[in-house]
Amino acid sequence: MRKYWYIFQSEIMSSLQYVFNMFSRIVSYALMLFIFMNLWKYIYSDPKELIHNYSVGQMIWYVTVTEWIYFATRGRNFCNKIIQDVRSGNLVYHINKPYNYIHYLLISHLGEMFLTFILFGLLGTGLGYLLIGEFPLLTIGSILAVIVTAVLAIVINTLLIIFIGLFSFMIEDSNPFYWIYSKFMLIFGTIFPIEFFPKWAQGILNYSPIYVTSYGPARLFVAFDGRNFGIVIIAQLIYIVIGYLLCLAIYRKGVRKLNVNGG
Amino acid sequence: MLMAVKNQIKVAFLSVKYACMRHMLNKTTFITKVLFMILNDATFIVQWIILFSLKDNVGGYEFKQVLLLWGIAAGVYGVSRFFFYKAFSLSDLINEGKLDSYLVQPKNVLISVITSDVEVSAIGDLLYAYIVLALYGMNFGNFLLFTFLIICGGITVANISIITASLSFWFGKSDAVMDTVNTLMVNFATYPDGIFKGITKIILYTIIPVGLVNYIPVKLLIQFNVNRFLLIIGITLFFMGLAFLIFYKGLKRYASSNLMISRI
Numbered sequence: 001m002r003k004y005w006y007i008f009q010s011e012i013m014s015s016l017q018y019v020f021n022m023f024s025r026i027v028s029y030a031l032m033l034f035i036f037m038n039l040w041k042y043i044y045s046d047p048k049e050l051i052h053n054y055s056v057g058q059m060i061w062y063v064t065v066t067e068w069i070y071f072a073t074r075g076r077n078f079c080n081k082i083i084q085d086v087r088s089g090n091l092v093y094h095i096n097k098p099y100n101y102i103h104y105l106l107i108s109h110l111g112e113m114f115l116t117f118i119l120f121g122l123l124g125t126g127l128g129y130l131l132i133g134e135f136p137l138l139t140i141g142s143i144l145a146v147i148v149t150a151v152l153a154i155v156i157n158t159l160l161i162i163f164i165g166l167f168s169f170m171i172e173d174s175n176p177f178y179w180i181y182s183k184f185m186l187i188f189g190t191i192f193p194i195e196f197f198p199k200w201a202q203g204i205l206n207y208s209p210i211y212v213t214s215y216g217p218a219r220l221f222v223a224f225d226g227r228n229f230g231i232v233i234i235a236q237l238i239y240i241v242i243g244y245l246l247c248l249a250i251y252r253k254g255v256r257k258l259n260v261n262g263g
Numbered sequence: 264m265l266m267a268v269k270n271q272i273k274v275a276f277l278s279v280k281y282a283c284m285r286h287m288l289n290k291t292t293f294i295t296k297v298l299f300m301i302l303n304d305a306t307f308i309v310q311w312i313i314l315f316s317l318k319d320n321v322g323g324y325e326f327k328q329v330l331l332l333w334g335i336a337a338g339v340y341g342v343s344r345f346f347f348y349k350a351f352s353l354s355d356l357i358n359e360g361k362l363d364s365y366l367v368q369p370k371n372v373l374i375s376v377i378t379s380d381v382e383v384s385a386i387g388d389l390l391y392a393y394i395v396l397a398l399y400g401m402n403f404g405n406f407l408l409f410t411f412l413i414i415c416g417g418i419t420v421a422n423i424s425i426i427t428a429s430l431s432f433w434f435g436k437s438d439a440v441m442d443t444v445n446t447l448m449v450n451f452a453t454y455p456d457g458i459f460k461g462i463t464k465i466i467l468y469t470i471i472p473v474g475l476v477n478y479i480p481v482k483l484l485i486q487f488n489v490n491r492f493l494l495i496i497g498i499t500l501f502f503m504g505l506a507f508l509i510f511y512k513g514l515k516r517y518a519s520s521n522l523m524i525s526r527i
Contacts, residue, residue: 024442031450034463042458043318051317173292176299176384183306196313 003099004107011111022116029071029120030127036063036191037131052195057132058222059193064128065218066190069150072117073157078109079178082165087172091258102162102247109158117154121147142224149217149229152236157185157213159243166247169254189214212236274370278378279346286383293383300387301394304337307453322457328485329455331399335413335480336452338392342417343424345385350377350421351445353428354438360519373510377421389413405484412480415499419476420448422506429506432513444471452477472498 037060044056054062082105085091094101129135138146164181167174189210194202205211216232287293308330315326324332344351353376356362365375393401396409427444430437451473459467468474475498483491 023439024446027443028446028450031447035450035454035458038458038460038463039314039321039454042322043314045318171291171295172289173296176295176303179299179303179384180306183303187306187310191310192313 004103007099007104007107008111008114011108012114015112015115022119025071025074025116026119026123029067029123032067033060033064033124033127033131036060036067052193054193054195054222057134058136060132061128061136061222062193062218063190064124065146065150065221066214068120068124069153069157069214069217070185070190072113072120072150073154073161074113074116075157075161075178075182078112078158079161079165080175082162083168083174086166086168086254091255095255102244102251105162106155106158110155113154113158117151121150136222136224138221138224142220142229145224145229146217146221149220149232149236152233152240153213153217156209156236156239156243159240159247160209162247163243163250166250166254169250169257185210185214193219209239212239271371271374275346275374275378278375279381282348282379282381283383286381296384297387297390300384301391304333304388304391307333322455322459324455324457327399328481330395331484332455332477332481333453334392334395334399334409335416335477335484336449337388337395338409338413339416339420339452339476340449341385341388341392342413343385343420344382345389346381346417347377347421347424348380348382348385350424350428351441353377353425354431354441357428357431357513357517358435358438360517360521362514362517363519363521372514373425373507377425408484408487412483412495415495416476416480419472419499419502420445422502423448423472425506426502426509429509429513432516447471448473448476 040056040059040063044051044059047056049056051059085094091101094104097104160181161178164174164178167177188197188205188208194205194211194215197205205215212232212235216228216235220229220232311321311326311329314321315329319325321329349356356376362372362376365372365379368375392409392413396406424441424445427437427441430440448471451467451471456464456467456474456478464474467478475495479491479495482488483495
């Protein structure tokens, strides 16, 4: 375990060196919040109106949390890095190291995202308060619960992105699959709560990664409920196990292919 | 003069053609990228179906007009990233001193650089733009106007990227500025201007000219207006002139990294 702790620490140190590179992402995050604030304020003509039991303030906080998780995952570069490892053969340099490549990817990405997670969390809270003027009703316990579910959401997202990246073993460039995954998350996960979709779609979305990576943590933030917290955590743990097993399966299958090609 | 311009355009098209052919060597990846980009763009229809189920119009736009906005946004993005893809990584080329191989070419340096590669997925954006126009209601007139407007928009967006990237000649790394401006242009482009008010609206028609590249073209397609049409042409020429001026002014300060690079 100690080696992974060192990888985690070194990634945090490395990200501290490039903190100014986050500038354009910070602007993007702030901009998305600004656009959605304008959009929802336009849709809610009366500030006291409720749509699907969400007030305008709750909707903006919902987007703030989902976009926080979405931006903190920074999936595009990460997925691209895995694809390049597979395509260029760089993967060979990881195989002979005393760690598991999947564990390495997961831990190094979490380390790289650690600072982003904290910075964007603070920025989102500040911007949300600035735009709405009030916080949802939360206690210290419920804030901690939301943070735990947000961290687990990033772990699940990371595992699913590793799976998509490793799909490059099968086709040369799995980037297009990431685009679809990313848009699926953005449209169905970050912009609207599940209640906004038709009943038949809600049934599917409740069992999809959307529930554990976006809706679950954001819903807890805008309307905390202890029972709901338990359900979200259990669903997240199930998804982590499934995601991990999928990554291991595709990696083992892909590496065998790589051995054959390598001769 | 006209002959020189004609030759330059011909060389630029050939450069784009050969760059595209290089990417076509792997047909599966090529086709997957194009098709998945169409699918990727199409997912946003879900967002607008839900928003229009809550309100009849959003920012003064009805559903069909939002479709048109998406068509223009996808088309502008497609033209800029397919024909002038390197304009969006120009800052790195300047910083790393990798312009040498373009400087020795007999044609215009800037055009040689920006047309030297293509983004394959941008073909998907372009196809999606015309699919959306077909859904809106295509006829010969609006097809021509739409094509003209996305070409003008694509040129303007590429020129804005060139201007911000050229700052690297003076200030070193300007990629953060370039990325930020490009992000702002893309993100604002797909939301109706009616939802923004006051200072934001002014910024969208000046500092971040999304209004000139996306919103006015949509209004032109809905109702043609000669003044707006001339404004689009004027804006395109203005940014083109400014981009050339700043790039060539900066090029005098260019420092090579003496890297051996071959362009095949």
